[in-house]
Amino acid sequence: MTCCFGWRRRMALAALSLLAATFVHAQTTPVRIGSTLALTGPLSATAQIHKLVGEIYVEQLNKRGGLLGRPVEWIVKDDQSKPDVARTLYEQLITADKVDLLMGPYATGAILSAMGVAQRYDKLLIHHTFGIPNLAKYDKQFPAWSLGSDPGNTVPNTVLDALASVGKTPKTVAVVTSKFPSLHFLSLGAREVFKKRGVQEVLFLEWEFGNRDFGPIAARIKDAKPDFVWVGAIGLDGNLLIDAMKKIDYSPPLHFYVYPAPGPMVKSPDAEGALSVSIFEDHPPLNASPIAAEFTRTFRERATKANLPETNVEVQAAASFTAWQMLEAAVNGTKSLDDKALAAWLKTHKVDTIQGKLRFDGPYNYGDDLMHVKQVQNGRWLIVYPADVAAPGAKLIVK
Amino acid sequence: MTLPSATLLAQSALSGLFVGALYGLIGLGLGLSWGLLRTINLAHFAFTFAAAYLCYQLVSSTGIDPLLTLVVIAPLFFALGCALHWLVQRFEVTPLNSLLVTFGVTAIIEAGIQAIWSADFRRLESHYAQAKFKLGALFVPVPELITLGVALALSFAIWALLKHTDLGKALRAAALDAPIAAAFGVNQRVLALLLAGTCAALAAVAGVCLSLSFTLAPSQIYAWVGVVFAAVMMGGLGSALGPLVAGIVIGVSEALTMAVTAPSWAPIVSFTLLIALLLVRPEKA
């Protein structure tokens, strides 16, 4: 019967177009990625770098067609530098906003909060700035910062190796550190490493994070006359100490800072020769790849426009970019947004990032230790060790 | 542990003296405001930092000497201080409520600073930063010396004003008993506005001195609140010399602790001293 046949055809057509519409709709519904950042509060100075990197990455990603052919939308909320707010906002992102994927927040405290939430909902959490690997006990978290699983041991060893490579193994060391959780353990680990490698500790000082007066500390370092000063500094501490040392006319022969705020340190004329660690700096060979080149150029433009004092890509921006690269790679590798599948993929595959090829199958999902030694030379951070990632022609300079 | 050398102790004490002088300089306007105007002005810290940022901006854009920026900045903040106090007077805000109002003002100023200069660190580059000279075996950095000098000068000037001039007496009278003072011809409203403006101008001076030695970030506003409040309360509300003395005591005691033992113990010495002082001789505090 014509009518029935016509009816069936119309039903088929309707079903098909409904399917097509859903398909098209699915094509155009954005993939929503949620995270928080410390947009206000004490941590905001560094968090704004992560905001900028995220924006750049998502923009470029969408230009390339997004994820799985769908546009990507990044929902970022302000956790006001407070871990309890971060926790609540991640719960909001997951349970109320129902985002598809998560990206980590800034700094260890907030990441721990986010990790707890991610664990309860079995969501993948890629993060970029976590400092205490042995606290990362969730199996679906993945670090973009290639700290290695035992930085308390590996970082000091790398630093000593770097010094040894230019024949400058120190005989005496002063270890001065803030009690900030994510670097205190590094300094304590450094003390052990120095002892094992026969470097004599002539001074050990700890200060509370937030200390304003570094005069007495500088005076004690000067008095101890060390060959090498290991400074467990984060944020401005390093600068304050350098200023204080300069004020008493003291310049340590070799000085190393764990996590200095990059801009202020590189701009200070007295910081010439200061050492630190990095996973990426804006010079060859690491910035030579097309992706890295484009990223560093875009970042510089946008940072300048945003009136940021520091416009070069360094550790923070690089770790952030890496995190996004990991997320994109996992999604493309599994062609899905399923957290379980993504996590399984990351554990068994290597990801090509601006830091190099990263793996995540070590303890706490950490992989290789890619902390290279960098130095302030002529107002720029240059990686000086190991040689294969060092800036061309750059060597560790000792005064 | 080897005993610290005399030079080490002296240098540390000097360092503590300088940072304490800054506590006292910031606290000067705060204490006057609290004691004589009955306003707990949390926004004093925001004014200090706003002035520091303005100084940074003027120096970066025009290259003039940081101290000269006060010519522009001090009157500006004087006006701001008057405006804020006019608001307080108009609504007859009690001291406790003034804490809330000024907290709101601080939040607005902090947001404004971050909007203009971003949350990132700003450091004033000036020729003062490198200048220092030697006094025997001790090094004396010039920016800190300027801060100390300014703190001493202003504290003494205000002390002299309050104690010996008619204006000062009128201010103190108005603070003690405004209606009676008014009966004696003291124009309390105008005086209060002048004083509030002066306190804000003092905050501006403190801000400029701060910018000479410290790196700025918007969230740093709150880093100073605790210790400066302590210096003010210890030195006595409405006192001109008190905050400076108290600030120096705090700074030096912490510095000496840091010179002799683990620096992370430093706050305990100054604050235990304070607690002991309060309990044994509260009137002297």
Add this chain to the structure above:
Amino acid sequence: MNRRVVIALLAGGALLALVPWLHLPAFYESILYLVLHWVLLATSWNILSGYSGYFSFGHGAFFGAGVYTTAVLAGKFDWPFLATLPAAAAVATGLGVALGAVVFRVRAVRGELFALLTLAVTFVLATIVLNTPIDGGPGIYLSAVPVPALAPTQPGTFYLLALAGAVGSLLIAYTVQRSRLGVGLFAIHDDEDAAEVMGVPTYRYKLAALAISCALAGVAGGVHALFISYVTTGEVFSITVPLTVILMSVLGGTRHWAGPAVGATLITALLYAFTKGDLALAGKATTGAVLIAAILFMPQGIVPRLLKRRAAAPAAAKPPPVAIAPMSAPALALKGDTLLRATALTKSFFGVQALAGVDIEVRRGEILGLIGPNGSGKSTFINVVSGHYPATSGGIAFEGREIARLAAHRIAHAGIARTYQVPRPFAHLSVRDNVAAAAMFGGASLSASRARAEADHWLAFTGLADKADVLPDALNLHQRKFLELARALASRPRLVLLDEVLCGLNPAEIDDAVALIRRIRDAGTTVVFVEHVMRAVTALSDRLVVLNHGQLLAEGAAADVMQRRDVVAAYLGTAHAAEGH
């Protein structure tokens, strides 16, 4: 106590406890947790600082003590989480009481000094925690501590715990406000010395309020430790907690038990309204603006403003006639025996001898006039007898009991009351409540309801019945003096000390006052009164005592004493004495 409020709070709490079973997205449970957490913290702060006026800047210390107790016990010693909460409360309370026991004894540490002291305690505690094995630097990691399954979800459990804490704190705050403790705290807030002399055991009450405040803060800390699951000294002991609880309480209203809760809810809501990334800075500025506007237009706080609106028309109705409680008739047979005897009483202030060894006897049932030129020690005598100042040396026996260096509130309980030369009413309590407070805390020690009835009686006695509901600053000087009298009498004293009660009154008012004082004595109270108005002195006094330069100059019947040459010389100068009378 209004049972309806208690039932409403409990019912509301029970209803809200059902929320986790609504299976809302976990986010709502967490944000409600944060609101309730701040309600608990702000309310706990207010019980001491809002009610008594002892402004604490150190709530962070007690909160932090609770946080670290739970963190250490659960994180390092594997205690079950719920068991750590009483321990957290205990540690915080212990810390607070130890502090208060020392600090509250020092009379001069009030106001800003107390604020400073509590701020300093926070810094000291933070440093100790950071530098000892309690924390030592790395922070304490609690993610491995199992969260008890009180609700279907983990955030739900925290929500329930915070709900219990918040409802508990509101009930406690309400109960305290309506109890003797609350009235005493409010009296301390307005005038601590007058309160102590009136009979409020100020030391004990302040300590009690502090203990309650710390216990609640400790519990809040313990729960929060597990919520954030990673505890560091920098986060826990920052200036945020003490500053925020003050702001919340002031915004909501510090004199009302529900004030801090309203302030906490509003400020937490504001904080969360602006977490969208691009609104962060604008949100901060807007929050600031909203707070400014709120406090400028609602200076007493939000809750009092809302309550004022609802109490529409002022009650112009006259208070219902009160059954006058019969006064215990004095043992008139004992009239004439010694009620009070001061022996070699001395009081020095930094070398100035205000009283230089006086011997004064007050007989039961008499009106004793205490006169002398300015600076002779009359007011000092009253201050020392009532306990306002401790005597430097010498003894005071009241009804045979030695009272010389007792705490003032014990002297009040023994049966002595006084008025102040410049009236010192409790400024924030109504006229009736001023008098009721005296009835509650003085020698009579009545319950709250009977005290109010007693207050009405005395207000009628002194002619202030129609002013019972107004605040003292609406009274003129004459009325305020009579309020002092009513307050002194409400404690049913056996001895009342009047300090220049006629000063500043016009002749008609003086006559009223004289008549009143006579009625007071006739009703069975012995009166000692200091006065300069000579016609009143001669009209009222059974006996006179004359002081000069802190020493007893003369004593005896009024007519005799006034004739003596040395008395005239002391008052008017030797020339007049020589003139004769």
